[in-house]
Amino acid sequence: NAGVTQTPKFRILKIGQSMTLQCTQDMNHNYMYWYRQDPGMGLKLIYYSVGAGITDKGEVPNGYNVSRSTTEDFPLRLELAAPSQTSVYFCASSHREGSGNTIYFGEGSWLTVV
Amino acid sequence: DQQVKQNSPSLSVQEGRISILNCDYTNSMFDYFLWYKKYPAEGPTFLISISSIKDKNEDGRFTVFLNKSAKHLSLHIVPSQPGDSAVYFCAASARRASGTYKYIFGTGTRLKVLA
Numbered sequence: 001n002a003g004v005t006q007t008p009k010f011r012i013l014k015i016g017q018s019m020t021l022q023c024t025q026d027m028n029h030n031y032m033y034w035y036r037q038d039p040g041m042g043l044k045l046i047y048y049s050v051g052a053g054i055t056d057k058g059e060v061p062n063g064y065n066v067s068r069s070t071t072e073d074f075p076l077r078l079e080l081a082a083p084s085q086t087s088v089y090f091c092a093s094s095h096r097e098g099s100g101n102t103i104y105f106g107e108g109s110w111l112t113v114v
Numbered sequence: 115d116q117q118v119k120q121n122s123p124s125l126s127v128q129e130g131r132i133s134i135l136n137c138d139y140t141n142s143m144f145d146y147f148l149w150y151k152k153y154p155a156e157g158p159t160f161l162i163s164i165s166s167i168k169d170k171n172e173d174g175r176f177t178v179f180l181n182k183s184a185k186h187l188s189l190h191i192v193p194s195q196p197g198d199s200a201v202y203f204c205a206a207s208a209r210r211a212s213g214t215y216k217y218i219f220g221t222g223t224r225l226k227v228l229a
Contacts (some may be wrong), residue, residue, distance in 0.1 A: 035125065042118070042203065042219035050214060089204035090157050097215035100165065
């Protein structure tokens with residue numbers, strides 16, 4: 001039972017480089033999310049998707065892009081990496097939204113920008 | 115504006131005793147609340163939830179209490195076990211103007227259960 005799988009687990013980027021964090025889920029969930037967690041802070045929503053082809057900004061979208069071409073995959077693209085993007089990134093999914101629905105998280109991707 | 119607050123960054127409890135983790139919120143539109151547990155180098159895992167129409171939900175050693183008038187929820191773990199040592203996040207769900215839902219997470223409380 002894979003659930004939500006994200007890669008890579010760890011990555012060091014140089015300022016100005018670009019990269020894509022991959023996320024895939026095998027639960028046939030409609031909703032997918034990307035969160036980041038900074039030290040001592042809660043999880044902040046970067047982008048979310050309510051289904052294939054539909055994405056929307058969360059609380060902290062600047063510097064990121066997403067796409068959702070299939071139900072299973074929701075990659076997060078970092079363009080022109082900056083030190084402020086050093087964080088732990090979590091991909092998540094849920095069947096629906098709102099009351100009664102649980103979000104399932106991947107194991108996280110630790111990104112350092114130097 | 116932190117709509118979901120966990121004011122205790124850490125808590126230490128003796129094994130076998132009760133652990134009480136607290137969470138306060140400011141938005142009266144929140145209608146669903148969740149608790150997640152997170153071990154180091156892992157993603158958060160769902161623990162227990164409660165709808166705003168209830169004031170208590172129990173699952174084994176875990177009980178969540180909701181006090182809507184005080185905008186306060188708490189997670190009780192009885193009895194506490196060393197394996198419960200983790201960071202606990204509370205989260206709340208509310209509907210956006212667009213009709214989709216948002217989940218707001220607290221900053222977490224690190225629980226340490228002492229053997």
